[in-house]
Amino acid sequence: MxxxxxxxxxxxxxxxxxxxxxxxxxxxxxxxxxxxxxxxxxxxxxxxxxxxxxxxxxxxxTIDENTRVFIDKLSSFNSLFRTLGVSYDNVVKTLRENFTEKKAMSALYKLEKLTIELVKVNSEIVALAQKFDEQWSLKSR
Structure with a gap:
């Protein structure tokens, strides 16, 4: 058998x-x-x-839809910051090549103010991400 x-x-x-x-x-x-x-x-x-x-x-x-949306938004902010950095470098280069020193300095001053605002928004995003992370880690316990 x-x-x-x-x-x-x-x-x-x-x-x-x-x-x-x-x-x-x-x-x-x-x-x-x-x-x-x-x-x-x-x-x-x-x-x-x-x-x-x-x-x-x-x-x-388990997949939390809100978490996925939050992470997608953070990823889009990251790519936006990279794009802004490249654009910033191109603007500074163009200003130095094509304008007089006085006009370039006034444009750079405006650009500096916008950059400071951008840094503030970036710090708010980081604080929001940390708050989200703390809440998420409390839920996972």
Whole structure:
């Protein structure tokens, strides 16, 4: 009987899972079960139940839409600052090449005021990001 017959098909398992159990849930319990199953990210409900019963660890990934939007906005600010830095360098270079010293200095003075405002906005963004990080780390505990 240990020989495999030549009929084809799958090889028989050495330890087949033949024992089955039935669990019935009411509507509320089923909703809770499905919510837990969705958070687990596992492919089948049977695998989820086995892991849960035998306390095998599995990871639960949750996606907070507000966090994603916040991170996207921070990323766009970062690219905006890079763009502004390049534009700033180009403006200073153009001013020095094409204008008299007096006109260039007045334009640079205006540019300096705008840069100071930009730095203030940047510090507000950093403070907001730190506040968000503190709140998020409190939620994850």
């Amino acid at each position: 240990t020989q495999i017959s030549g009929k084809g098909g799958h090889r028989p398992k050495t330890d087949p899972s033949v024992n089955r159990y039935v669990v019935r849930f009411n509507a509320e319990e089923n909703a809770r079960f499905l919510a837990m199953f969705d958070r687990s990210g596992l492919e089948s409900k049977g695998a989820f139940i086995k892991n849960f019963i035998f306390q095998k660890p599995f990871k639960v990934y």
